[in-house]
Structures are given as structure tokens and as C-alpha cells.
Amino acid sequence: MKKIFVLVLVTFLISFRSVDSFAQQKGDPLFQAPLGIAAYTFRNEFPKGVEQTLDIIQKLGFKEYEGGTAGLSPEEFKKLCAERGISIPSTGTGFEQLEENPQAVADRVKALGAKYVMCAWIPHNGDFTKENADRAIKAFNEGGKVLKENGIIFKYHVHGYEFQPYGDGTLLDYIIENTNPEYVSLQMDVMWTHFGGGDPVALLKKYGNRWVSLHLKDFRKGAPKDMTGLTGPENDxxxxxxxxxIPGILRESNRIGIKHMFIEDESDQELENLPKSIAYLKSLKY
Incomplete structure (x- = not known):
């Protein structure tokens, strides 16, 4: 009887698969989030017409949008997106807006119906310094608290200049370690992380569920890299x-549970490049 029990138990354990392993069966798609787009991708199109640009976004198959309202009121922009089956889980804010009036930021985010708001740039001149990081830590903790009280999740969008060495790590480590996880989450722009000298997969592993979303883009092979957070459109x-x-990044993102991934194409051939990027993502399998 004991041998039978052990055999049954072993068989059960072998057949049992965790949620993570279900997502890693051979042939399953590596890209498991809704197809998302970052607004900056269409910086050249929105001035030609908001509705026609949203039509392009819809035709490309995007289901999620992150960004601003292209000059429209939040309510009108949200309506136009909804008519096209596009949700707006996330929008952005400038650093000074967050620092000076986080409640106004919260009011705007709520009017848009978004759950997240991200900040993509910390003010600095030349090299990013500890003083710049300390200013950001204060603004993020205080602003993030106000946003959380309004039901909104704040996230900092890593931009590559934060990889200046500091202590046993970098100023990015310093920012993450000194911001309250209750108020400050993270968005990894995988290209800018790589551009600044970071390892996207290693950082996803290191900080786990602090990451809540990704910006997906790729960097031209052999192009020069630095910690400015700035490079030419020809390198996207x-x-x-x-x-x-990209496959390694998606595997680790799935493992830690990231649910929102936005393609951001900063090239000057975005309409030509986007279908290629989408097809590539859809081709990736476990």
C-alpha cells in the first residue's frame, strides 16, 4: 500500500505544472501580452491628424496605447481609442509636473482612465549624478504616494543615463533601493537599458516584480553606446x-509576470519597421 501511495504521489507531482511552466510549453508564444504601442512612435503621424493616426494604430493590430492625448482632451482621446478597440492602461508625465503637483497629474490620469503613469526623464546636465538621483528619489516617493492614494501606479522609465557607477552598483540601483516599492514601480526600456550598459535580463531577474511594463525596441548592431540616454534614429x-x-527578455518578463509591453520605434521609418517588429514578436515560440 505504501509503495502504491508513493507511486501515485510521484506521478501526480510529475504531471503537475505550475502557472509558470504552463506558460513555457513548447510551441507557446513568447510574446504573451496584448500588443501595445508607445505614443512617441507616431510623433511624425499625429500632427497629420489624430483620428487617421489612430486608424493606423488599429490596422496594425495594437490593443494597448501608452502616452498622451495628442492635443485632445483626455475624454475625447479615450473615446476615439475605445471606438477602435484600443485601451489606455498607461500615460506619461513630465518630472517637474510630478514634483510640483502630483494631484494634478493624478486628475489627468484618471480622466484618461489609465492605471499607470510613467516618468521617462530625470533632469540633469551632462553626467547623471547622485544629486540628480536624490532629487528623483524624493519626487518619486512623494509623488508616487499621492498617485497611489488616487488608485494610480507610478513607474519610472529607465533611460540609460542612470548606469553611472555608485557604491557597489550604479545610480539606478541606488534609485531603486531608495524608493518605496509601495509608491514607485519600474518600466524597462530595453534598448535604453542596453545602451547605458545594463543587462536587461539580469536586471529583470534582480528587481523582479518592481518591473511592471516594458518598452520594446532594438539597437543597431555595432553602433556606439554611452550613458547619455540619447542616440540617433538610425540606431533604432x-x-x-x-x-x-529579445527572446531572453520576453522569457524573463513572462516569468516575473509583466502584463504590458509597448513597442516604441524611434526610427524615421516607423511605418515600415512596425510590421517587421510585430511579425518578429509573433514568430517567437518557447
């Missing part, structure tokens, strides 16, 4: 054609 290439380990 379709996903899968550059230096980034």
Missing part, C-alpha cells in the same frame, strides 16, 4: 535585427 532598428536578446 526593427525588433530581432539588432543587438538585444
Amino acid at each position: 532598428v526593427p525588433l530581432g535585427t539588432g543587438e538585444l536578446d
Whole structure:
């Protein structure tokens, strides 16, 4: 009887699969989030017409949008997106707006119906310094608290200049370690992280569920990198054609439970490149 019980138990344990392992069966798609787009991708199109740009976004198959309202009221922009089956889980804010009036930021985010708001740039001149980081830590903790009280999750969008060495790590480590996880989450822009000298997969593993979303883009092979957080549009290439380990990034993102991934194409050939990036993402399997 004991041997039978052990055999049954072993069989059960072998057949049992965790949620993570269900997401990693051979042939399952690596890209498991709704197809998302970052608004900056269409910086050249929105001035030609908001509705026609949203039509392009819809035709490309995007279901989630992150960004501003292209000059419209939040209510009108939200309506136009909803008519096209596009949700707005996340929007953005400038650093000074967050620092000076986080409640006004919260009011705008709520009018748009978004759950997240991200800040993509910390003011600095030349090299990013500890003083810049300390200013950000204060603004993020205080602003993030106000946002949480309004039902909104604040996230800092890593931009590459934060990889200046500090202590046993970098100023990015310093910011993450000194911001309250209750008030400050993170968005990884995988290209800017790589551009600044960071390892996207290692950082996803290191900080786990602090990461709540990604910006997906790729970097031209062999192009120079630094910690400015700035590079030319010619260095933004379709996903899968550059230096980034996109499959590895997606595997780790799935493992830690990231639910929102936004393609951001900063090239000047976004309408040509986006279908290539989408096809690449859809081709990736476990």
C-alpha cells in the first residue's frame, strides 16, 4: 500500500505544472501580452491628424496605447481609442509636473482612465549624478504616494543615463533601493537599458516584480553606446535585427509576470519597421 501511495504521489507531482511552466510549453508564444504601442512612435503621424493616426494604430493590430492625448482632451482621446478597440492602461508625465503637483497629474490620469503613469526623464546636465538621483528619489516617493492614494501606479522609465557607477552598483540601483516599492514601480526600456550598459535580463531577474511594463525596441548592431540616454534614429532598428536578446527578455518578463509591453520605434521609418517588429514578436515560440 505504501509503495502504491508513493507511486501515485510521484506521478501526480510529475504531471503537475505550475502557472509558470504552463506558460513555457513548447510551441507557446513568447510574446504573451496584448500588443501595445508607445505614443512617441507616431510623433511624425499625429500632427497629420489624430483620428487617421489612430486608424493606423488599429490596422496594425495594437490593443494597448501608452502616452498622451495628442492635443485632445483626455475624454475625447479615450473615446476615439475605445471606438477602435484600443485601451489606455498607461500615460506619461513630465518630472517637474510630478514634483510640483502630483494631484494634478493624478486628475489627468484618471480622466484618461489609465492605471499607470510613467516618468521617462530625470533632469540633469551632462553626467547623471547622485544629486540628480536624490532629487528623483524624493519626487518619486512623494509623488508616487499621492498617485497611489488616487488608485494610480507610478513607474519610472529607465533611460540609460542612470548606469553611472555608485557604491557597489550604479545610480539606478541606488534609485531603486531608495524608493518605496509601495509608491514607485519600474518600466524597462530595453534598448535604453542596453545602451547605458545594463543587462536587461539580469536586471529583470534582480528587481523582479518592481518591473511592471516594458518598452520594446532594438539597437543597431555595432553602433556606439554611452550613458547619455540619447542616440540617433538610425540606431533604432526593427525588433530581432539588432543587438538585444529579445527572446531572453520576453522569457524573463513572462516569468516575473509583466502584463504590458509597448513597442516604441524611434526610427524615421516607423511605418515600415512596425510590421517587421510585430511579425518578429509573433514568430517567437518557447
